[in-house]
Amino acid sequence: MAELKNKKTDDIKNDKTEEAAEVHVNLMEDKFNELVNMLDTKHYSDFIHSVEQLNPVDAADFFEFLPMQRIPAVFKLLKKDTAADVFAELDSDLQKKIITAMTDREISSIMEDLFVDDAVDILSELPANIVHRIMKNTTSETRAEINRFLSYPEDSAGSVMTAEFIDLRANMTCAQAIEHIRRTGVDKETVYTAYVTDESRILKGTVSFKDLLFSSPEETVSEIMDDGLIFAYTLDDKETVAQTISKYDLLALPVVDKEKRLVGIVTVDDALDVIKEETTEDIEKMAAIVPTDKPYMKTGVFETWKKRIPWLLLLMISAVFTSTIITHYENAIGTYAILTAFFPMLMDTGGNAGSQSSVTIIRGLSLDEIQTKDFFRVLWKEFRVSILCGVCIFAACFIKTILVDFRLQTTTLLDNGTVQNNIVIALIISITAFFAVVFAKIIGTILPIGAKRIGLDPAVMASPFITTIVDTVTLIIYFTIASHVLHF
Amino acid sequence: MAELKNKKTDDIKNDKTEEAAEVHVNLMEDKFNELVNMLDTKHYSDFIHSVEQLNPVDAADFFEFLPMQRIPAVFKLLKKDTAADVFAELDSDLQKKIITAMTDREISSIMEDLFVDDAVDILSELPANIVHRIMKNTTSETRAEINRFLSYPEDSAGSVMTAEFIDLRANMTCAQAIEHIRRTGVDKETVYTAYVTDESRILKGTVSFKDLLFSSPEETVSEIMDDGLIFAYTLDDKETVAQTISKYDLLALPVVDKEKRLVGIVTVDDALDVIKEETTEDIEKMAAIVPTDKPYMKTGVFETWKKRIPWLLLLMISAVFTSTIITHYENAIGTYAILTAFFPMLMDTGGNAGSQSSVTIIRGLSLDEIQTKDFFRVLWKEFRVSILCGVCIFAACFIKTILVDFRLQTTTLLDNGTVQNNIVIALIISITAFFAVVFAKIIGTILPIGAKRIGLDPAVMASPFITTIVDTVTLIIYFTIASHVLHF
Numbered sequence: 001m002a003e004l005k006n007k008k009t010d011d012i013k014n015d016k017t018e019e020a021a022e023v024h025v026n027l028m029e030d031k032f033n034e035l036v037n038m039l040d041t042k043h044y045s046d047f048i049h050s051v052e053q054l055n056p057v058d059a060a061d062f063f064e065f066l067p068m069q070r071i072p073a074v075f076k077l078l079k080k081d082t083a084a085d086v087f088a089e090l091d092s093d094l095q096k097k098i099i100t101a102m103t104d105r106e107i108s109s110i111m112e113d114l115f116v117d118d119a120v121d122i123l124s125e126l127p128a129n130i131v132h133r134i135m136k137n138t139t140s141e142t143r144a145e146i147n148r149f150l151s152y153p154e155d156s157a158g159s160v161m162t163a164e165f166i167d168l169r170a171n172m173t174c175a176q177a178i179e180h181i182r183r184t185g186v187d188k189e190t191v192y193t194a195y196v197t198d199e200s201r202i203l204k205g206t207v208s209f210k211d212l213l214f215s216s217p218e219e220t221v222s223e224i225m226d227d228g229l230i231f232a233y234t235l236d237d238k239e240t241v242a243q244t245i246s247k248y249d250l251l252a253l254p255v256v257d258k259e260k261r262l263v264g265i266v267t268v269d270d271a272l273d274v275i276k277e278e279t280t281e282d283i284e285k286m287a288a289i290v291p292t293d294k295p296y297m298k299t300g301v302f303e304t305w306k307k308r309i310p311w312l313l314l315l316m317i318s319a320v321f322t323s324t325i326i327t328h329y330e331n332a333i334g335t336y337a338i339l340t341a342f343f344p345m346l347m348d349t350g351g352n353a354g355s356q357s358s359v360t361i362i363r364g365l366s367l368d369e370i371q372t373k374d375f376f377r378v379l380w381k382e383f384r385v386s387i388l389c390g391v392c393i394f395a396a397c398f399i400k401t402i403l404v405d406f407r408l409q410t411t412t413l414l415d416n417g418t419v420q421n422n423i424v425i426a427l428i429i430s431i432t433a434f435f436a437v438v439f440a441k442i443i444g445t446i447l448p449i450g451a452k453r454i455g456l457d458p459a460v461m462a463s464p465f466i467t468t469i470v471d472t473v474t475l476i477i478y479f480t481i482a483s484h485v486l487h488f
Numbered sequence: 489m490a491e492l493k494n495k496k497t498d499d500i501k502n503d504k505t506e507e508a509a510e511v512h513v514n515l516m517e518d519k520f521n522e523l524v525n526m527l528d529t530k531h532y533s534d535f536i537h538s539v540e541q542l543n544p545v546d547a548a549d550f551f552e553f554l555p556m557q558r559i560p561a562v563f564k565l566l567k568k569d570t571a572a573d574v575f576a577e578l579d580s581d582l583q584k585k586i587i588t589a590m591t592d593r594e595i596s597s598i599m600e601d602l603f604v605d606d607a608v609d610i611l612s613e614l615p616a617n618i619v620h621r622i623m624k625n626t627t628s629e630t631r632a633e634i635n636r637f638l639s640y641p642e643d644s645a646g647s648v649m650t651a652e653f654i655d656l657r658a659n660m661t662c663a664q665a666i667e668h669i670r671r672t673g674v675d676k677e678t679v680y681t682a683y684v685t686d687e688s689r690i691l692k693g694t695v696s697f698k699d700l701l702f703s704s705p706e707e708t709v710s711e712i713m714d715d716g717l718i719f720a721y722t723l724d725d726k727e728t729v730a731q732t733i734s735k736y737d738l739l740a741l742p743v744v745d746k747e748k749r750l751v752g753i754v755t756v757d758d759a760l761d762v763i764k765e766e767t768t769e770d771i772e773k774m775a776a777i778v779p780t781d782k783p784y785m786k787t788g789v790f791e792t793w794k795k796r797i798p799w800l801l802l803l804m805i806s807a808v809f810t811s812t813i814i815t816h817y818e819n820a821i822g823t824y825a826i827l828t829a830f831f832p833m834l835m836d837t838g839g840n841a842g843s844q845s846s847v848t849i850i851r852g853l854s855l856d857e858i859q860t861k862d863f864f865r866v867l868w869k870e871f872r873v874s875i876l877c878g879v880c881i882f883a884a885c886f887i888k889t890i891l892v893d894f895r896l897q898t899t900t901l902l903d904n905g906t907v908q909n910n911i912v913i914a915l916i917i918s919i920t921a922f923f924a925v926v927f928a929k930i931i932g933t934i935l936p937i938g939a940k941r942i943g944l945d946p947a948v949m950a951s952p953f954i955t956t957i958v959d960t961v962t963l964i965i966y967f968t969i970a971s972h973v974l975h976f
Contacts, residue, residue, distance in 0.1 A: 309876075
């Protein structure tokens with residue numbers, strides 16, 4: 001069946017999508033220039049109306065497009081509701097700039113209009129003095145809420161949830177429930193999933209708006225609610241929360257405290273952000289970078305350097321193992337200098353084989369496709385794959401060495417008068433390559449799963465870390481075989 | 489402010505979440521054993537009722553939990569609606585097993601109940617003879633729809649969209665629109681976003697159910713609809729579609745044909761799957777693996793081998809450049825064997841520095857944080873970062889070589905009677921390390937952006953590919969410097 005679909009899409013990607021994206025970008029730029037024009041010609045009400053028509057994400061892009069010094073004044077033109085929506089989408093640099101230029105009243109009005117999770121996100125990026133000023137200008141109720149949210153640990157479900165959800169009682173009829181949602185839902189983050197709680201706020205069930213809509217008005221909520229409760233605790237890892245939302249295709253997941261009282265919900269758009277962020281973090285760790293949560297173009301040179309240099313230094317210094325081994329065989333190398341010509345090939349092949357396994361397993365662990373309890377099954381599979389790969393590499397390496405490196409010469413006369421048997425050298429190299437592949441794949445399996453088992457992050461156990469180990473072991477294998485065969 | 493939140497969550501991750509996950513797994517296993525028990529004691533109506541209570545995702549897990557030979561008979565117990573929901577969540581191996589055991593009538597009933605996008609997904613995984621049997625047993629209407637969907641290229645928006653959406657007319661009142669949704673919405677994939685089309689099915693706007701609910705019943709759809717249309721074309725890349733849904737926090741994105749006629753929608757849960765799949769593909773490519781769309785535990789040993797061996801072989805053979813360079817300097821190595829002791833360190837440092845840049849840039853490109861037009865800005869930034877990293881590496885490498893490798897001996901007497909100046913050797917090594925870092929970061933910037941520019945996949949330009957180039961260049965730098973300084 002695949003044949004029916006595998007019409008290549010590369011061409012399409014390259015013109016169609018790029019083109020569509022270009023069109024969107026161009027349209028937006030035209031739109032932005034038009035808005036600037038309205039400002040320049042003082043058509044403020046047209047401007048306000050046009051910004052309101054924009055999606056808040058695009059409106060935020062417009063502010064990034066404006067020259068820095070114009071931003072605060074232009075922002076103040078926006079109506080309260082639009083202002084809050086757009087503010088939540090802005091970059092923290094711009095938020096800082098705008099807050100600094102605002103009166104206390106203006107700050108207060110924006111803060112009261114934000115969803116608590118957005119307010120918390122904004123606050124956690126701003127410097128302490130600005131946070132202080134903002135907190136001073138919120139109602140004590142909002143302040144208490146914000147403080148509660150700020151107290152959840154980073155990366156916990158509590159830190160990404162929102163408090164604006166709809167709760168229903170089990171004995172309401174569907175008609176009453178819809179009426180309740182219509183009355184209270186306008187400033188909730190989602191009205192499409194409502195949560196049923198009892199008088200102690202304990203979570204009892206979930207009702208989708210769709211079910212309310214398609215049930216008869218007299219049915220009670222308890223009859224139609226789903227009580228096969230899928231929920232998270234406030235202290236659960238936000239990545240697990242996001243994976244649950246993805247697994248069950250939910251629009252939102254309820255979050256409860258230790259007593260199972262409903263305290264918030266995590267919506268699917270936040271789950272999507274969590275998944276993207278956490279994946280970027282994993283990828284950075286796999287590439288020996290200390291993770292950052294800022295986008296690339298917003299990170300300064302020094303900041304980028306600080307994230308990269310620790311692993312570079314550590315891995316450079318750990319190369320002391322390989323130099324020690326090679327130095328140990330310095331005399332043999334004096335005679336058989338040809339052996340060193342294959343260092344890069346052997347070590348890269350080992351490194352590549354190891355990173356294939358470790359990266360596959362790290363990704364499998366993070367998508368929950370692999371569990372730590374599968375350790376022996378995974379190891380057994382990787383072992384068999386490594387034997388297959390090893391045999392191919394052995395054969396290809398032997399042929400390549402004889403054909404390309406030795407140009408079909410079976411012997412070479414060395415400077416010191418001895419005759420070097422090239423077939424033997426090619427065999428030493430190929431056997432080492434075989435063992436390097438097998439060893440690399442096994443260590444690339446053991447390290448990530450082992451790390452997860454003892455509560456470390458598997459992503460750190462990726463390519464660069466494994467490369468150092470594989471390099472060392474490969475050299476030991478190489479010299480052990482060579483010294484036995486060549487008697488040095 | 490960050491201080492307020494950075495209470496470490498690692499401990500929590502390790503007990504709380506794992507615990508919660510364990511609890512869920514244990515609960516599910518208990519539940520599954522209970523279900524098996526009902527089957528064994530022939531309490532079929534209890535069994536059917538209990539499966540209906542489960543989330544379809546969990547019910548599908550139950551079938552994976554059953555012994556293979558029991559699956560078809562047990563599956564046939566399910567009611568039509570439940571059967572279709574569960575079937576869509578099953579693994580393709582199980583789907584095949586079940587379809588084979590079904591009568592034509594049963595197949596037909598399931599197919600008519602599935603969403604078209606799920607049916608298409610299922611069909612594209614099954615062997616041709618089974619597909620043929622299924623297609624024979626669908627109504628001609630469904631068959632035409634499925635064929636239309638199958639004709640969209642892989643990875644296009646058309647291939648992931650669903651045809652079950654709600655369309656409204658601009659002149660409907662909100663009350664009429666809600667009534668229309670109530671009447672037609674029950675088997676739509678989402679009722680929370682509706683699309684406004686004209687008589688030629690041209691897309692005119694989007695209305696959220698929330699807006700309908702909170703508007704006055706007499707208002708017309710055209711008054712409240714959002715006409716700042718965000719949509720995709722059927723041939724757009726599905727990854728771009730997913731990124732758009734994520735950017736604007738949408739529940740669904742409309743998909744139109746060339747004439748802007750609405751043909752389908754992509755929902756956020758499908759967007760989430762696309763993002764996860766595409767990221768896994770990128771990660772696999774970065775680790776020199778040919779991507780697969782099957783989960784790790786379902787992929788056989790031979791299949792895994794086939795995905796890994798091409799790059800391993802290619803990269804192994806491309807090492808012919810490094811061996812040629814080293815062979816060229818064989819005589820010099822005979823004298824200065826110590827130089828070879830630093831091959832692994834130099835090449836790994838270069839490789840790590842290069843993969844830091846390339847992986848960061850590939851990720852930035854795929855998240856749209858970096859555009860190809862930013863090329864010079866990115867290159868300038870990476871150049872400055874590379875100088876900073878290079879200087880640190882130079883200093884650390886010099887100190888490490890003198891301290892650890894030469895144990896503070898400034899000279900070494902060689903076998904042939906010449907005196908080797910260790911400070912000079914350490915300088916040669918450290919200068920090479922500096923250039924290796926700078927070169928690696930620059931090539932790690934140019935290759936991914938260049939690849940994207942000419943329409944290739946940037947992810948292929950990651951670590952392993954760059955390592956081969958960086959290895960070669962590093963060796964050339966190394967021997968060029970060494971041969972000038974040491975006169976060989």
